[in-house]
Amino acid sequence: MTERGNEREWILHARRGDDDAFANLVEAYQVPVYNLCCRMLGDPIQAEDAAQESFLKAYRGLKRYDPNRPFATWLLSIASHHCIDRLRRKRIQAISLSELLPNQQKPDDSPGPEAALAIREHQQAVRGMLEHLGNHDRAVVVLRYWYELSYEEIAQTLSTSVSSVKSRLHRARRQLARYWMEQETVALATRGKCDEASAV
Amino acid sequence: MKHQQFDTWLFEEEALSPDQDRALAEHLESCEHCRALAAAGRAVEGQLLTTSQIEPAPGFTQRWRACLADDRHRVGQRQLGAVLLSTTVGLVTLALLFGAQLLPLLQPAIPAITQWFSKIVAVVAHLNLVREIFSVLLEIMVEGIPIVYRVVLPISLAGLSAVWIVSLYRLSFQNLRREL
Numbered sequence: 001m002t003e004r005g006n007e008r009e010w011i012l013h014a015r016r017g018d019d020d021a022f023a024n025l026v027e028a029y030q031v032p033v034y035n036l037c038c039r040m041l042g043d044p045i046q047a048e049d050a051a052q053e054s055f056l057k058a059y060r061g062l063k064r065y066d067p068n069r070p071f072a073t074w075l076l077s078i079a080s081h082h083c084i085d086r087l088r089r090k091r092i093q094a095i096s097l098s099e100l101l102p103n104q105q106k107p108d109d110s111p112g113p114e115a116a117l118a119i120r121e122h123q124q125a126v127r128g129m130l131e132h133l134g135n136h137d138r139a140v141v142v143l144r145y146w147y148e149l150s151y152e153e154i155a156q157t158l159s160t161s162v163s164s165v166k167s168r169l170h171r172a173r174r175q176l177a178r179y180w181m182e183q184e185t186v187a188l189a190t191r192g193k194c195d196e197a198s199a200v
Numbered sequence: 201m202k203h204q205q206f207d208t209w210l211f212e213e214e215a216l217s218p219d220q221d222r223a224l225a226e227h228l229e230s231c232e233h234c235r236a237l238a239a240a241g242r243a244v245e246g247q248l249l250t251t252s253q254i255e256p257a258p259g260f261t262q263r264w265r266a267c268l269a270d271d272r273h274r275v276g277q278r279q280l281g282a283v284l285l286s287t288t289v290g291l292v293t294l295a296l297l298f299g300a301q302l303l304p305l306l307q308p309a310i311p312a313i314t315q316w317f318s319k320i321v322a323v324v325a326h327l328n329l330v331r332e333i334f335s336v337l338l339e340i341m342v343e344g345i346p347i348v349y350r351v352v353l354p355i356s357l358a359g360l361s362a363v364w365i366v367s368l369y370r371l372s373f374q375n376l377r378r379e380l
Contacts, residue, residue: 019268023261030260035253048256052267059268126251129244145248151213166213173211177241184240 007071015062022062026055029072032147033079039142040083040135042127050086054079069156076147077157080139087135132179137172140165206231210238 007028013021033054038047057078058065065074130138136158143154154165206227209216216224228235306313342350 026264027261031253031255034256038254055264170211170213176244177237180240180244
């Protein structure tokens with residue numbers, strides 16, 4: 001992410017009201033925060049909005065930030081809670097990946113049409129899986145798999161206990177595996193029907 | 201052992217004991233459902249681990265700056281509204297309190313205030329009358345003056361004013377410049 005020294009300096013300056021210093025932090029953490037919001041909300045427009053609001057909340061609450069705690073965890077905590085609140089307030093409607101903004105994927109991932117399609121399908125499959133989880137379970141899975149946070153860090157981020165994180169993760173993984181099995185069964189059934197039709 | 205137990209062990213976060221591990225392996229050999237579930241779990245894990253982070257559209261920081269400016273504007277407006285509201289409420293409260301206190305004191309002065317008010321109204325009415333008289337006189341005078349004079353007179357007055365302004369300018373500023 002960022003060099004710790006630079007980060008501390010930016011935080012220090014931002015606490016004194018330096019907007020440019022906080023803008024550096026926004027620049028450094030835009031991808032993890034946006035990705036978290038996107039995984040949680042499943043909608044790039046909502047995710048952009050949520051990420052912007054998360055950074056605003058962080059800017060306003062910067063005086064409450066404990067420097068002994070990693071800044072990334074603190075920021076992800078704000079974003080996670082914000083997304084959970086949003087989901088609680090309003091059930092987000094799933095949208096098709098074709099509605100994603102043109103620059104949603106990593107710029108390095110600029111493959112040919114087939115590979116791009118594969119990436120899209122992969123992202124769609126992941127989004128489909130995450131949509132089947134509850135808000136808190138989804139947050140635990142996202143923080144575990146995309147940010148590689150420890151149980152303790154996830155517990156700190158979501159203001160919960162380690163045992164709760166473990167049980168949520170366990171439940172989520174089981175739920176995801178069952179969903180995957182169902183999807184496989186549906187895919188096999190569809191393929192079977194297609195084969196029958198082509199044979200006729 | 202119950203089937204449910206193996207189902208739980210498959211997704212256990214903590215490491216299983218050697219005995220549990222062995223029992224699970226034995227069960228997986230015989231149970232097709234649990235085998236399929238374990239494979240699905242591995243597939244899900246693979247999907248999650250190989251999915252890259254999604255990046256926002258370019259210009260995220262600029263948009264954040266715009267959001268911050270908007271937020272500050274909104275906060276400023278809210279604060280101004282709150283100040284105005286509290287001031288108004290305070291003033292109204294004070295006015296009510298003082299009004300209640302002053303009303304008995306003002307009661308003897310009410311006839312005098314009414315008299316003063318009627319006098320002011322009379323003066324305004326007189327002033328209006330004077331204005332009407334002057335406008336009628338002006339109309340009569342204008343009608344009596346021939347059209348040539350009506351054009352020449354304002355032009356002459358304008359010329360005289362210009363000469364007057366120029367002379368004043370020369371007398372004041374030019375002497376000052378010479379002194380400098």
